[in-house]
Amino acid sequence: MAPAKAPSAEPLTASAAAAATASLPAPEAIPESLPYESPEWHPAFEEYCETIFELAEDDVEVIQARIADRLDISRPAVSEMIRRMKAEGLVEDLRGTIQLTQKGHSLAETVVRRHRLAERFLTDMLGLSWAEAHQEAGKWEHIISPAVEEAMMKTLQQPTTCPHGNPIPGSAYEPPEMTPLNDLQVGQGFMVQRIPEELEFASGMLEFLEAARVTPGSTGVVIARSPDGTLTLEVDGDAVGLSSYATERILVTSASL
Numbered sequence: 001m002a003p004a005k006a007p008s009a010e011p012l013t014a015s016a017a018a019a020a021t022a023s024l025p026a027p028e029a030i031p032e033s034l035p036y037e038s039p040e041w042h043p044a045f046e047e048y049c050e051t052i053f054e055l056a057e058d059d060v061e062v063i064q065a066r067i068a069d070r071l072d073i074s075r076p077a078v079s080e081m082i083r084r085m086k087a088e089g090l091v092e093d094l095r096g097t098i099q100l101t102q103k104g105h106s107l108a109e110t111v112v113r114r115h116r117l118a119e120r121f122l123t124d125m126l127g128l129s130w131a132e133a134h135q136e137a138g139k140w141e142h143i144i145s146p147a148v149e150e151a152m153m154k155t156l157q158q159p160t161t162c163p164h165g166n167p168i169p170g171s172a173y174e175p176p177e178m179t180p181l182n183d184l185q186v187g188q189g190f191m192v193q194r195i196p197e198e199l200e201f202a203s204g205m206l207e208f209l210e211a212a213r214v215t216p217g218s219t220g221v222v223i224a225r226s227p228d229g230t231l232t233l234e235v236d237g238d239a240v241g242l243s244s245y246a247t248e249r250i251l252v253t254s255a256s257l
């Protein structure tokens, strides 16, 4: 009996494989089966809305050249994408300045919230470094579903900022009275509050600031200012030199030490 069964086993397997292949969705149907909240938005739209939101947040003029710099994309590609986003009603172009519409703004807030929440999760729960968390969160922000977002919020006990101190949109964040670190005089004490998104994109900056413990909640004092604008700080007993590019952007509150 056994030899008689053997030949029938092969056609069965083959037809099962054929059936399995036939039930796979066509490639273009795949995005619709993913649990995106807004399956109609391609990740590229999300990325651009997020970038425009963050440039405006950091008071950088939102023109196409800045978007190209931030995303490291050619200007013609940015210009084509902005044209498509205008057609979708996500942005407006006001004499060269790009502005999010209400629809674009709400998409941006969702993506930024998920990015900053993912960064918190990756650093606080998984122990990733700042720089790794920023990188990874750039992927997570496009796939986190509302249910996962809610569970992360709960597990992290309703955080109001990302690990770099940037506010999570929709959270109970209340900005303290902050000034750029560069405005401080020699001898003044400070507490680090916020490392703006612009610095998160400066190559090597997050690694440096984390290693030097120039992180939200750290306290220090300005000990010297050199003619080229470099500030020397004392943080946790160590001296740290920071360029004006960094000190003009890092936001601190004053602290008497």
Ligand SMILES: [Zn+2]
Pocket (backbone or CB within 6 Å): 116, 119, 134, 162, 163, 164, 165, 166, 200
């Ligand atoms: Zn961050």
